[in-house]
Amino acid sequence: MKFPHINRRTHLYLGLFLTPWFLMYAVSSIPFSHNDYFEARDKALNQPLWTKTFDGPYDLGPIPESSQLKSLGARIVRDFKMEDSSYGVYRQSPVQLNIYVHTFWKSTQFKYFIDEKRLTAEDRRFRWEHFLTGMHARGGFEDPRFFNQLWAVIIDFVCLAFLIWIASGLYMWWSLPALRKWGWAAILAGVASFALFLLRL
Amino acid sequence: MSLLLRRIHLYLALFLIPWILMYAVSTFVMNHRFLFHERPPEPPPKYTTEREFTYPGELPAGATSQQIALQLLATLDLDGAHAIARPINPEKLIIYRQHPVSPRRITFTPADKKVVIETLDFAAHSFLERMHRRRGFQHDYLLEDLWAASVDLTIAALIILSLSGLWMWWELRVTHRLGGLALIAGIALFATFLAVM
Numbered sequence: 001m002k003f004p005h006i007n008r009r010t011h012l013y014l015g016l017f018l019t020p021w022f023l024m025y026a027v028s029s030i031p032f033s034h035n036d037y038f039e040a041r042d043k044a045l046n047q048p049l050w051t052k053t054f055d056g057p058y059d060l061g062p063i064p065e066s067s068q069l070k071s072l073g074a075r076i077v078r079d080f081k082m083e084d085s086s087y088g089v090y091r092q093s094p095v096q097l098n099i100y101v102h103t104f105w106k107s108t109q110f111k112y113f114i115d116e117k118r119l120t121a122e123d124r125r126f127r128w129e130h131f132l133t134g135m136h137a138r139g140g141f142e143d144p145r146f147f148n149q150l151w152a153v154i155i156d157f158v159c160l161a162f163l164i165w166i167a168s169g170l171y172m173w174w175s176l177p178a179l180r181k182w183g184w185a186a187i188l189a190g191v192a193s194f195a196l197f198l199l200r201l
Numbered sequence: 202m203s204l205l206l207r208r209i210h211l212y213l214a215l216f217l218i219p220w221i222l223m224y225a226v227s228t229f230v231m232n233h234r235f236l237f238h239e240r241p242p243e244p245p246p247k248y249t250t251e252r253e254f255t256y257p258g259e260l261p262a263g264a265t266s267q268q269i270a271l272q273l274l275a276t277l278d279l280d281g282a283h284a285i286a287r288p289i290n291p292e293k294l295i296i297y298r299q300h301p302v303s304p305r306r307i308t309f310t311p312a313d314k315k316v317v318i319e320t321l322d323f324a325a326h327s328f329l330e331r332m333h334r335r336r337g338f339q340h341d342y343l344l345e346d347l348w349a350a351s352v353d354l355t356i357a358a359l360i361i362l363s364l365s366g367l368w369m370w371w372e373l374r375v376t377h378r379l380g381g382l383a384l385i386a387g388i389a390l391f392a393t394f395l396a397v398m
Contacts, residue, residue, distance in 0.1 A: 026356050140234055159232070166221060166222065189216055190216040194219035198301050
């Protein structure tokens with residue numbers, strides 16, 4: 001098997017394996033790019049985004065430094081039987097903590113009122129654009145659980161695949177002398193447009 | 202049909218190489234956030250003063266913050282996408298002029314008409330993230346709309362490249378078995394993520 005053959009097959013099989021991610025990143029970029037449209041469309045439905053599911057006394061004990069807040073989120077997801085979800089804890093104000101708990105399909109927002117020792121929980125209404133943008137924005141190696149780590153590894157793999165597609169694609173193009181002229185025109189037009197954006201945006 | 206699809210696949214990909222490179226590298230940076238950023242609480246971004254001067258022009262009485270910002274930016278030859286710091290401070294108007302490479306912070310003090318222009322210190326990872334997140338048609342500037350259109354073109358291209366790739370694969374009978382295996386493995390893994398995450 002010669003290099004050009006390996007190059008073609010790598011380009012193809014890598015593309016086929018990563019097709020779901022390729023399509024997901026493309027489609028989920030649409031609500032990011034046209035956020036105003038999706039927000040206006042949803043507003044027209046006139047439905048509340050959040051529904052309260054809990055409001056009651058809850059004691060998180062002493063509140064640690066901002067960098068140590070994660071442990072509080074762990075306790076809440078355990079108490080509310082949401083261990084499969086990812087979460088983040090943020091200090092909204094000196095007297096309030098917000099805890100966002102989410103899966104691809106569901107988002108819950110907890111608000112903990114420190115002085116009152118009170119907790120509220122609200123579920124977010126499902127919206128396809130949130131589902132897509134949530135998946136798009138998911139990444140990083142901070143969550144130690146297996147599937148979260150694997151998802152982050154796949155993201156790195158997708159990044160690497162993009163570089164491999166570019167390199168292998170350029171090699172295949174260069175092997176077709178009849179297409180060089182128009183190929184150069186496309187590359188130069190792309191590089192020139194991008195450079196213009198970098199300088200003038 | 203097949204030849205047309207092949208040419209579209211090739212030339213579209215060649216044209217969009219800079220965008221695809223930028224999105225690939227910036228995604229890697231964002232996926233390894235703490236390799237490139239300090240852990241929270243992050244220190245505030247660092248700016249370097251570019252120039253300070255007293256604004257020589259006159260501002261219309263009762264001008265809004267946005268009107269002042271537009272006039273200042275036009276006078277300074279910095280007209281373009283910007284945001285005004287909130288909450289608006291009557292003693293100081295802070296304008297963030299967006300730019301991929303060197304974003305600026307312009308602070309205007311109406312009492313003495315003092316203008317301070319500062320440039321954000323360059324950091325490759327921040328530059329990449331800014332490029333990655335820049336999108337949308339919300340600004341009143343042609344170049345911003347063109348950039349947003351280029352982002353939409355990249356989105357459309359990713360879909361076209363996927364579908365035309367599938368078509369080209371289907372034409373290569375000899376690759377059906379391994380290709381089908383790769384496709385099914387990818388779909389199965391993706392579906393697993395959907396089920397468990």
